[in-house]
Amino acid sequence: MLCQENTIHYCSWTFVVGGVLYLLRQITTHTPYGRYVDTKVPGMMVPAKAAWFFQELPSFLVPVLLFLTTESLPGIGRHLLLWTFCLHYFQRTFLYSMMTKGRPCPLHIVVYAVSFCSVNGFLQGHYMLHCSQYHSEWHRDTRLITGLLMFFTGMAINIHSDYILRNLRKPGEVSYKIPRGGMFELVSCANFFGEILEWFGYAVATWSFPAFSFALFTFCSIGPRAYHHHRYYLEKFKDYPKSRKAVIPFLL
Secondary structure: OOOOHHHHHHHHHHHHHHHHHHHHHHOOOOOOOHHHOOOOOOOOEEOHHHHHHHHHHHHHHHHHHHHHHOOOOOOOHHHHHHHHHHHHHHHHHHHHHHHOOOOOEEHHHHHHHHHHHHHHHHHHHHHHHHHOOOOOOHHHOHHHHHHHHHHHHHHHHHHHHHHHHHOOOOOOOOOOOOOOOHHHHOEOOHHHHHHHHHHHHHHHHHOOHHHHHHHHHHHHHHHHHHHHHHHHHHHHOOOOOOOOEOOOOOOO
Protein backbone atom coordinates (compact mmCIF):
# COMPACT_ATOMS: atom_id res chain seq x y z
CA MET A 1 0.00 0.00 0.00
CA LEU A 2 1.38 3.40 -0.99
CA CYS A 3 1.93 6.05 1.66
CA GLN A 4 -0.87 8.63 1.56
CA GLU A 5 1.31 11.57 2.56
CA ASN A 6 -1.35 14.26 2.12
CA THR A 7 -3.87 12.30 4.18
CA ILE A 8 -1.31 11.82 6.96
CA HIS A 9 -0.38 15.52 6.88
CA TYR A 10 -3.93 16.88 7.00
CA CYS A 11 -5.18 14.39 9.57
CA SER A 12 -2.27 15.18 11.87
CA TRP A 13 -2.85 18.93 11.61
CA THR A 14 -6.57 18.36 12.21
CA PHE A 15 -5.69 16.62 15.48
CA VAL A 16 -3.43 19.51 16.51
CA VAL A 17 -5.94 22.26 15.73
CA GLY A 18 -8.90 20.22 16.95
CA GLY A 19 -7.12 19.40 20.19
CA VAL A 20 -6.39 23.06 20.96
CA LEU A 21 -10.00 24.03 20.19
CA TYR A 22 -11.30 21.18 22.35
CA LEU A 23 -9.05 22.30 25.20
CA LEU A 24 -10.45 25.84 25.01
CA ARG A 25 -14.00 24.48 25.00
CA GLN A 26 -13.41 22.27 28.03
CA ILE A 27 -12.09 25.14 30.11
CA THR A 28 -15.69 26.26 30.65
CA THR A 29 -17.73 23.08 30.00
CA HIS A 30 -17.62 19.38 30.84
CA THR A 31 -17.82 16.62 28.26
CA PRO A 32 -20.88 14.66 29.48
CA TYR A 33 -19.49 11.29 30.49
CA GLY A 34 -18.52 9.76 33.83
CA ARG A 35 -19.38 11.93 36.81
CA TYR A 36 -20.51 14.77 34.53
CA VAL A 37 -23.38 12.83 32.93
CA ASP A 38 -26.75 14.46 33.62
CA THR A 39 -29.08 11.48 33.92
CA LYS A 40 -32.11 13.79 33.79
CA VAL A 41 -31.38 14.84 30.22
CA PRO A 42 -33.29 12.63 27.73
CA GLY A 43 -31.24 10.49 25.39
CA MET A 44 -30.06 6.94 24.88
CA MET A 45 -27.40 5.73 27.29
CA VAL A 46 -24.88 2.93 26.69
CA PRO A 47 -23.72 0.71 29.60
CA ALA A 48 -20.14 1.53 30.59
CA LYS A 49 -18.65 -1.84 29.64
CA ALA A 50 -20.22 -1.80 26.17
CA ALA A 51 -19.35 1.88 25.64
CA TRP A 52 -15.67 1.39 26.43
CA PHE A 53 -15.45 -1.79 24.35
CA PHE A 54 -16.99 -0.38 21.19
CA GLN A 55 -15.31 3.02 21.33
CA GLU A 56 -11.81 1.60 21.92
CA LEU A 57 -12.11 -1.33 19.50
CA PRO A 58 -11.36 0.60 16.24
CA SER A 59 -8.00 1.79 17.58
CA PHE A 60 -6.98 -1.85 17.90
CA LEU A 61 -8.86 -3.38 14.99
CA VAL A 62 -8.00 -0.90 12.21
CA PRO A 63 -4.18 -1.12 12.57
CA VAL A 64 -4.34 -4.92 12.95
CA LEU A 65 -6.44 -5.22 9.77
CA LEU A 66 -4.00 -2.97 7.92
CA PHE A 67 -1.13 -5.12 9.16
CA LEU A 68 -2.84 -8.36 8.05
CA THR A 69 -4.29 -7.24 4.72
CA THR A 70 -1.74 -4.84 3.22
CA GLU A 71 1.91 -5.04 2.30
CA SER A 72 3.93 -3.04 4.81
CA LEU A 73 7.45 -1.64 4.79
CA PRO A 74 10.17 -3.79 6.33
CA GLY A 75 11.85 -2.58 9.48
CA ILE A 76 11.03 -1.56 13.01
CA GLY A 77 7.89 0.47 12.25
CA ARG A 78 5.49 -2.49 12.26
CA HIS A 79 6.93 -3.78 15.55
CA LEU A 80 6.62 -0.37 17.20
CA LEU A 81 2.98 -0.20 16.11
CA LEU A 82 2.07 -3.66 17.37
CA TRP A 83 3.91 -3.56 20.71
CA THR A 84 2.98 -0.04 21.76
CA PHE A 85 -0.14 1.40 20.12
CA CYS A 86 -1.95 -1.91 19.56
CA LEU A 87 -0.86 -3.28 22.94
CA HIS A 88 -2.40 -0.30 24.71
CA TYR A 89 -5.69 -0.64 22.90
CA PHE A 90 -5.80 -4.40 23.36
CA GLN A 91 -5.67 -3.76 27.10
CA ARG A 92 -8.28 -0.97 26.93
CA THR A 93 -10.63 -2.89 24.65
CA PHE A 94 -10.55 -6.44 25.97
CA LEU A 95 -9.45 -6.03 29.59
CA TYR A 96 -10.27 -2.56 30.92
CA SER A 97 -13.73 -2.47 29.34
CA MET A 98 -14.69 -5.73 31.06
CA MET A 99 -13.50 -4.53 34.48
CA THR A 100 -14.74 -0.93 34.52
CA LYS A 101 -17.39 0.07 37.03
CA GLY A 102 -18.11 3.42 35.37
CA ARG A 103 -21.42 5.06 34.68
CA PRO A 104 -23.42 4.68 31.46
CA CYS A 105 -22.33 6.98 28.63
CA PRO A 106 -24.54 8.98 26.24
CA LEU A 107 -24.82 7.30 22.84
CA HIS A 108 -23.64 10.37 20.94
CA ILE A 109 -20.39 10.45 22.96
CA VAL A 110 -19.78 6.80 22.09
CA VAL A 111 -20.41 7.53 18.40
CA TYR A 112 -17.94 10.45 18.47
CA ALA A 113 -15.35 8.27 20.20
CA VAL A 114 -15.79 5.42 17.69
CA SER A 115 -15.32 7.89 14.83
CA PHE A 116 -12.19 9.42 16.37
CA CYS A 117 -10.63 6.05 17.21
CA SER A 118 -11.31 4.79 13.68
CA VAL A 119 -9.55 7.77 12.12
CA ASN A 120 -6.69 7.63 14.61
CA GLY A 121 -6.31 3.88 14.18
CA PHE A 122 -5.90 4.40 10.44
CA LEU A 123 -3.59 7.40 10.89
CA GLN A 124 -1.18 5.65 13.26
CA GLY A 125 -1.42 2.27 11.53
CA HIS A 126 -1.00 3.55 7.99
CA TYR A 127 1.91 5.80 8.92
CA MET A 128 3.85 3.14 10.82
CA LEU A 129 3.20 0.39 8.26
CA HIS A 130 3.43 2.28 4.98
CA CYS A 131 5.22 5.60 5.54
CA SER A 132 7.73 5.39 8.40
CA GLN A 133 11.37 4.73 7.57
CA TYR A 134 13.99 4.20 10.27
CA HIS A 135 17.70 3.65 9.85
CA SER A 136 19.14 0.25 10.70
CA GLU A 137 20.51 1.46 14.06
CA TRP A 138 17.20 2.94 15.28
CA HIS A 139 16.85 0.17 17.88
CA ARG A 140 19.85 1.76 19.63
CA ASP A 141 18.70 5.35 19.24
CA THR A 142 18.23 7.35 22.45
CA ARG A 143 14.84 8.56 21.23
CA LEU A 144 13.52 5.02 20.87
CA ILE A 145 14.86 3.86 24.23
CA THR A 146 13.63 6.98 26.05
CA GLY A 147 10.25 6.86 24.35
CA LEU A 148 9.68 3.20 25.17
CA LEU A 149 10.63 3.79 28.82
CA MET A 150 8.11 6.64 28.94
CA PHE A 151 5.45 4.55 27.19
CA PHE A 152 5.67 1.47 29.39
CA THR A 153 6.05 3.53 32.58
CA GLY A 154 2.92 5.47 31.61
CA MET A 155 1.05 2.26 30.79
CA ALA A 156 1.95 0.77 34.18
CA ILE A 157 0.81 3.97 35.96
CA ASN A 158 -2.43 4.00 33.96
CA ILE A 159 -3.30 0.35 34.72
CA HIS A 160 -2.35 0.63 38.41
CA SER A 161 -4.31 3.86 38.83
CA ASP A 162 -7.39 2.32 37.21
CA TYR A 163 -7.07 -0.58 39.66
CA ILE A 164 -7.05 1.85 42.61
CA LEU A 165 -10.09 3.70 41.27
CA ARG A 166 -12.07 0.48 40.69
CA ASN A 167 -11.50 -0.58 44.26
CA LEU A 168 -12.27 2.74 45.96
CA ARG A 169 -15.88 1.83 46.72
CA LYS A 170 -17.43 -1.26 48.21
CA PRO A 171 -20.31 -2.94 46.33
CA GLY A 172 -23.39 -0.72 46.46
CA GLU A 173 -21.50 2.47 47.31
CA VAL A 174 -21.95 5.43 44.95
CA SER A 175 -20.23 8.32 46.74
CA TYR A 176 -16.79 9.52 45.62
CA LYS A 177 -13.77 8.94 47.83
CA ILE A 178 -10.22 10.29 47.89
CA PRO A 179 -7.95 7.98 45.86
CA ARG A 180 -4.72 7.10 47.63
CA GLY A 181 -1.58 5.19 46.73
CA GLY A 182 0.69 5.10 43.71
CA MET A 183 0.86 8.28 41.67
CA PHE A 184 -2.34 9.50 43.36
CA GLU A 185 -0.05 10.75 46.14
CA LEU A 186 1.23 13.35 43.65
CA VAL A 187 -1.69 14.07 41.32
CA SER A 188 -5.48 13.90 41.46
CA CYS A 189 -5.77 12.11 38.11
CA ALA A 190 -2.94 9.58 38.04
CA ASN A 191 -4.72 7.50 35.40
CA PHE A 192 -4.77 10.52 33.06
CA PHE A 193 -1.12 11.28 33.79
CA GLY A 194 -0.21 7.72 32.88
CA GLU A 195 -2.03 7.93 29.56
CA ILE A 196 -0.49 11.29 28.67
CA LEU A 197 2.97 9.92 29.50
CA GLU A 198 2.27 6.87 27.33
CA TRP A 199 1.40 8.81 24.21
CA PHE A 200 4.19 11.34 24.48
CA GLY A 201 6.51 8.36 24.95
CA TYR A 202 5.05 6.82 21.79
CA ALA A 203 5.66 10.10 19.97
CA VAL A 204 9.30 10.18 21.10
CA ALA A 205 9.88 6.51 20.24
CA THR A 206 8.41 6.85 16.74
CA TRP A 207 9.66 10.45 16.26
CA SER A 208 6.66 11.14 14.03
CA PHE A 209 4.21 13.99 13.54
CA PRO A 210 1.11 11.73 13.55
CA ALA A 211 2.10 10.30 16.94
CA PHE A 212 2.85 13.77 18.33
CA SER A 213 -0.49 15.12 17.08
CA PHE A 214 -2.29 12.29 18.88
CA ALA A 215 -0.30 12.85 22.08
CA LEU A 216 -1.15 16.56 21.98
CA PHE A 217 -4.83 15.80 21.35
CA THR A 218 -4.80 13.41 24.31
CA PHE A 219 -3.37 16.09 26.59
CA CYS A 220 -5.86 18.68 25.33
CA SER A 221 -8.71 16.22 25.83
CA ILE A 222 -8.04 14.83 29.31
CA GLY A 223 -5.88 17.62 30.73
CA PRO A 224 -8.81 20.01 31.32
CA ARG A 225 -10.89 17.10 32.61
CA ALA A 226 -8.19 16.42 35.19
CA TYR A 227 -8.29 20.08 36.22
CA HIS A 228 -12.06 19.89 36.79
CA HIS A 229 -11.65 16.64 38.76
CA HIS A 230 -8.99 18.31 40.91
CA ARG A 231 -11.21 21.29 41.70
CA TYR A 232 -14.09 18.92 42.52
CA TYR A 233 -11.95 17.02 45.03
CA LEU A 234 -10.68 20.23 46.65
CA GLU A 235 -14.23 21.56 47.07
CA LYS A 236 -15.78 18.28 48.23
CA PHE A 237 -13.17 17.03 50.70
CA LYS A 238 -11.89 19.34 53.43
CA ASP A 239 -9.02 16.94 54.15
CA TYR A 240 -7.95 16.63 50.52
CA PRO A 241 -4.12 16.81 50.22
CA LYS A 242 -3.27 20.36 49.14
CA SER A 243 0.14 19.28 47.82
CA ARG A 244 -1.37 17.26 44.98
CA LYS A 245 -1.40 18.71 41.48
CA ALA A 246 -4.15 17.99 38.95
CA VAL A 247 -2.37 15.84 36.37
CA ILE A 248 1.37 16.60 36.00
CA PRO A 249 3.41 15.94 39.18
CA PHE A 250 4.84 19.11 40.78
CA LEU A 251 3.71 21.29 37.84
CA LEU A 252 0.04 21.28 36.84
